[in-house]
Amino acid sequence: MMPPSILGHLSFQFRTPDKAPFPAGTHPLNLSLGIEGERDTILVVPEGLDTDKPVKLLVMFHGAGGSAEKVMPFFRDWAEKEKFLLMVPQSTYITWDLTVGGNGPDLEKLEKGLEEVASRYNIDKNHFGFCGFSDGASYSLSIGLSNGEIVSHVIALSGGFMNLYVPRGKPLVFIAHSPEDEQLPMKTSGLHHYNELKKEGYDVEFLEFHGLHLIHPPVVEKAMEFFINRSPGRPQ
Template sequence: MFDMSLLGDALLGRLSFRPGAAPDKPALPAGRHHLGIAQERDAVLIVPENLPAGGPVPLLVMFHGAGGSADKVLPFVIEHARQRGFLLLLPQSQFPTWDLVIGGNGPDLERLEQALRELASRFFVDPAHLGFAGFSDGGSYALSAGVTNGDVASHVMVFSGGFMSVFQQNGSPRLFIAHGLEDEQLPIETSARPHVAKLKAAGYDVTAVEFKGPHHIAPPVVALAMDFFLPRVLT
């Protein structure tokens, strides 16, 4: 049997970043920021005004779909970040879609690592609420990276993802997998349902949501995912 460890952690999709370290730079003010890790398609960080004071901060990492960008998925999650008080990190693939979809872990994983480290240098990230989420190819990326790095991601939320590419399973993230019954691009029978079955058989805590609709992001389903990740505090 081939020893997968010979490939190296990065090729296997492993992040060396770990949350929980004390920041050593000033926190960024509320608003939209570029993290400065790339000249083009830089990672975007949304800092809401109502972050928890004096304690760890929840973080959601949202991956866009093929041919997309941070701005394509931002409208679906930004109000949840503001209402629930979590940091929102939106990486952007270097190519039209994520490296893992094209041919394997590479520059996008490296840029994700850099973005997480830069963010964590300014905010104390809550290890119990660090979520990976994504739509379509971004959902596949979130699921693959989240299961591979379940000792980093506490929650994984997949919206109409197509595949799961995992060479190593680490940790035990909670999983939310949503898919449309009329998905014309990534049929539920060959994507979400077999993924859910395999993950449940492997012992993961999986919440599966099947909704009436095509291949798209459904705001009511996103709301369910945000309740799964970080329930809103009623005042």
């Protein structure tokens, strides 16, 4: 039998926190696998977060050649306004390992990051989302749908592929793509994934927008409204 990680399955489980929450601000999680040049995972904690109740968590995956610093400006204000935790992993290599050779250190660091956050916060099971742009959207779709028994929302902004060995659960899905995308054609990527997931019975929304292969703030707004306002209604 193959190890669960080969299939993109996380062993992460929700738990009761046993560490103090971080103060408001931006925090490196100090995760290391001992790989040369690896970058840390960043956690944004909004001012005024109520830790006496379950807190929303959004995990944002950057695009190829990207970084936490490139994507956080599009999502940080939403985290501050809507009071959710924003966790931003960074790929070990130029892009996510699933894109170039299969699950490996990126999934391992994602696991460690989630465990660290869950040790400090009671995570809202109805608002535990994966989001990504470009290669990060492909990663969000692939890993999010592989772990849909725990991930409540999967958001893909201008993603390319969807690599599912053994999908689990039925998270809510939001896909956005532009017909003017000069890197990843909408018909064979975003729209194709939407149609395939609809056939499989997923609750999936598709947003067609106009523009080049970039993160567009109006699209982020629609995605964040989806994450904040939609809920699968899972028991806490």
